[in-house]
Each structure stands twice: as C-alpha cells, then as structure tokens.
Amino acid sequence: MATHVSSQLPQTPRHKPPPGPRLAPVMAAGRPGVGNNMTDTRAKTILKEAVDAVVDSFAKHTHGYGRVNVVEALQEFWEMKQARGIELKCGALVGYESVPSALPPYICYVTLPGGSCFGSFQNCPTKAEARRSAAKIALMNSVFNEHPSRKITDEFIEKAVADALQSFQGSAEESDNPSTGIGAFRFMLESNKGHTMLEFQELMTVFQLLHWNGSLKAMRERNCSRQEVLAHYSHRALDDDMRSQMALDWISREQEILGVIQAELSKAEDELSTARLAGRELRFPKEKRDILLLALSQIAPNESCA
Structure with missing residues (x-):
C-alpha cells in the first residue's frame, strides 16, 4: 500500500477521530436520531422554511422585496466578502456540478470559494431547479456563518469540546x-x-x-x-x-x-x-x-x- 505522508491528528488506537463541527442549527432537524417524534416530512418542511426565510431576508437587504435570483445572490454574497478584503485563495467564483441523469429528480452540488460543499436538498424536476436548491442551502449557510456565534472563541471551544466529550x-x-x-x-x-x-x-x-x-x-x-x-x-x-x-x-x-x-x-x-x-x-x-x-x-x- 502506498504510504503518502498523510494523516489525521495522532491518536491512540482506542479513540475515535475528532468530531467535525456543526453548521446551522436547523440542519439538525434533518439528522437521523434528532427529535424522535419528528417525521422526515416534518423535518424537510422545517428545513425548507428555514432556508427560504434566510434567502428572503438576504434578498430584502440586497435586491429589495422582489423575487430573488438565488444563484446570482450567492455569487454576489461571495463577491461582497472579497470586496471587503476577505482573502479567498481561489477567488470568489462559486462552482456548480450537476449529476448526470436522464430522468428527474435531478441533483446538483455547489462548492463555495473556500471549499465547503452543499447539494440540492429537494426533489427537483429540472436541472435548473436543482441548481437553485443547492444555491439556497449554500446561501443560507454562508449568511448564517457571518453571525458572531459562528466565530471560534474561547467560549465556543469550551462548548464544542464539552459536546464532543x-x-x-x-x-x-x-x-x-x-x-x-x-x-x-x-x-x-x-x-x-x-x-x-x-x-x-x-x-x-x-x-x-x-x-x-x-x-x-x-x-x-x-x-x-x-x-x-x-x-x-x-x-x-x-x-x-x-x-x-x-x-x-x-x-x-x-x-x-x-x-x-x-x-x-x-x-x-x-x-x-x-x-x-x-x-x-x-x-x-x-x-x-x-x-x-x-x-x-x-x-x-x-x-x-x-
């Protein structure tokens, strides 16, 4: 087996790998085992409502009260970040990848400038709708990520470590x-x-x-x-x-x-x-x-x- 110099952080064999960080709290609604009485349908409804609320809020602050083109809005969001001096190693371009398929539902993935990836979370009858669905969830997380609570602070570290323990x-x-x-x-x-x-x-x-x-x-x-x-x-x-x-x-x-x-x-x-x-x-x-x-x-x- 090839032994390229690569590894997770050193651990003793009995320990599991470090947990990954959690993103927006509403994501928990769709996680297996979260909320024993919550049906998949209800969880998806909550997720869609949360995403739409964030997208609409962003639209009001950037485009007025009309219908927002979420694909354009997501691109504008990252261009604004770059204009404010945020360093983006690969530029502000948002990338999309459609999964080849002859029939719906269609699936699309979106990769943000830093590398984070999201995908269409709804059953999409068209490729265009799949792209919009992926852009919605990515925009929601991008906007939510700007909140001070998403910054890594001493208090955040203590809470995250306690949750991991x-x-x-x-x-x-x-x-x-x-x-x-x-x-x-x-x-x-x-x-x-x-x-x-x-x-x-x-x-x-x-x-x-x-x-x-x-x-x-x-x-x-x-x-x-x-x-x-x-x-x-x-x-x-x-x-x-x-x-x-x-x-x-x-x-x-x-x-x-x-x-x-x-x-x-x-x-x-x-x-x-x-x-x-x-x-x-x-x-x-x-x-x-x-x-x-x-x-x-x-x-x-x-x-x-x-």
Missing part, C-alpha cells in the same frame, strides 16, 4: 491530552481562533479524509508528531495530487481485498445522499466518493461513473 463518552482528562481524539480536536479549534465554522470545516475535511484513508497508522508508525502533521497539512489545499495519492492507496487495498472499493463506495454514496437531503455540508462524503470513483476508474474503467 459527551458524544464520544470521553473523560475530561482526554481534552487536555493531544494524543487523544478529543485533545486533538481542542488543539485544532484553538489553532483557529477567530475563524468561522465554515473555514474550520474546510480544514477539518482534509484531516478527516486523511484519517479515513488510513494514513494515520502510517504516520504513527513513523512517529510523526502532532505539530509536524499540522504544520504539513494545515496550509495545504485538498488538490488533485492528494486525491490521486489517496486513490492509489485504495487501489492497493483492492489488490489485497477484492471488492473493497465498491463496498466503500456504496457506503460513501449512501452517506452523501443522506447528508444532502438533510441539508448538511457535504465536502467530506463527496470527496470520499470522488476519490473512490477515481480509484475504480483506474481498475475498472467501464464500471465507474459519477
């Missing part, structure tokens, strides 16, 4: 131990004070992928320290070179265990679909799917498709 049933001592998942999570948060949660999510996606890809074990075996891992990857963008290396790792696994890529791809696609319909940020599951499709295209070109 409860979710992972950890002990208080773990949060101060950088070799544990919770301790690494705290270190990452403290290293990103002043940033927003979307910015932090973009960074965390890299480390989540490196953990998922199995590179953590290779890093531990080479005795790489937490500081070395962070120094190497905290400022490195998730690019084609990194994706290609991860795909090679999965091709190596396929040579050892026949069918492992297809099995992992099925899980990634289910995860992506569930997260998309719930209105959640999608970069992690979408990157997993794309990396696995890339690996599959190298060993079975006729079987892989986006």
Whole structure:
C-alpha cells in the first residue's frame, strides 16, 4: 500500500477521530436520531422554511422585496466578502456540478470559494431547479456563518469540546491530552481562533479524509508528531495530487481485498445522499466518493461513473 505522508491528528488506537463541527442549527432537524417524534416530512418542511426565510431576508437587504435570483445572490454574497478584503485563495467564483441523469429528480452540488460543499436538498424536476436548491442551502449557510456565534472563541471551544466529550463518552482528562481524539480536536479549534465554522470545516475535511484513508497508522508508525502533521497539512489545499495519492492507496487495498472499493463506495454514496437531503455540508462524503470513483476508474474503467 502506498504510504503518502498523510494523516489525521495522532491518536491512540482506542479513540475515535475528532468530531467535525456543526453548521446551522436547523440542519439538525434533518439528522437521523434528532427529535424522535419528528417525521422526515416534518423535518424537510422545517428545513425548507428555514432556508427560504434566510434567502428572503438576504434578498430584502440586497435586491429589495422582489423575487430573488438565488444563484446570482450567492455569487454576489461571495463577491461582497472579497470586496471587503476577505482573502479567498481561489477567488470568489462559486462552482456548480450537476449529476448526470436522464430522468428527474435531478441533483446538483455547489462548492463555495473556500471549499465547503452543499447539494440540492429537494426533489427537483429540472436541472435548473436543482441548481437553485443547492444555491439556497449554500446561501443560507454562508449568511448564517457571518453571525458572531459562528466565530471560534474561547467560549465556543469550551462548548464544542464539552459536546464532543459527551458524544464520544470521553473523560475530561482526554481534552487536555493531544494524543487523544478529543485533545486533538481542542488543539485544532484553538489553532483557529477567530475563524468561522465554515473555514474550520474546510480544514477539518482534509484531516478527516486523511484519517479515513488510513494514513494515520502510517504516520504513527513513523512517529510523526502532532505539530509536524499540522504544520504539513494545515496550509495545504485538498488538490488533485492528494486525491490521486489517496486513490492509489485504495487501489492497493483492492489488490489485497477484492471488492473493497465498491463496498466503500456504496457506503460513501449512501452517506452523501443522506447528508444532502438533510441539508448538511457535504465536502467530506463527496470527496470520499470522488476519490473512490477515481480509484475504480483506474481498475475498472467501464464500471465507474459519477
């Protein structure tokens, strides 16, 4: 197996990887297990109402009270951020990706300038409607991300770490131990004070992928320290070179265990679909799917498709 220098933060084997940050609270309505008495239909209704409310509010502040072109509004939002001096490494252009399909419902993904990804969360009868649906959820999260509560502060860190300890049933001592998942999570948060949660999510996606890809074990075996891992990857963008290396790792696994890529791809696609319909940020599951499709295209070109 290829052992590209890549890893999640160092952890002891018994610990789970650090949890990812949560985005807008209304997203919880679409999460499995949240609100035992809430039906899927009700959760989707709440999500749609919340998204429409934010989009309408943004429209009133930028376009007056008429019907808003949400695709244009999302682009304008990021252009405004750039005009205010916010550094965007790849510019302010918002990217869209439609999933090839001959029949509805159509699916579209939107990638924001920083790398965060969202998808159409409704059953869309046309490709244009799928693009608007994706733009709506992305605009909602973009606007919500500007709220002071989404800035990483000391108070925010303490709350996030406490939530992680409860979710992972950890002990208080773990949060101060950088070799544990919770301790690494705290270190990452403290290293990103002043940033927003979307910015932090973009960074965390890299480390989540490196953990998922199995590179953590290779890093531990080479005795790489937490500081070395962070120094190497905290400022490195998730690019084609990194994706290609991860795909090679999965091709190596396929040579050892026949069918492992297809099995992992099925899980990634289910995860992506569930997260998309719930209105959640999608970069992690979408990157997993794309990396696995890339690996599959190298060993079975006729079987892989986006």
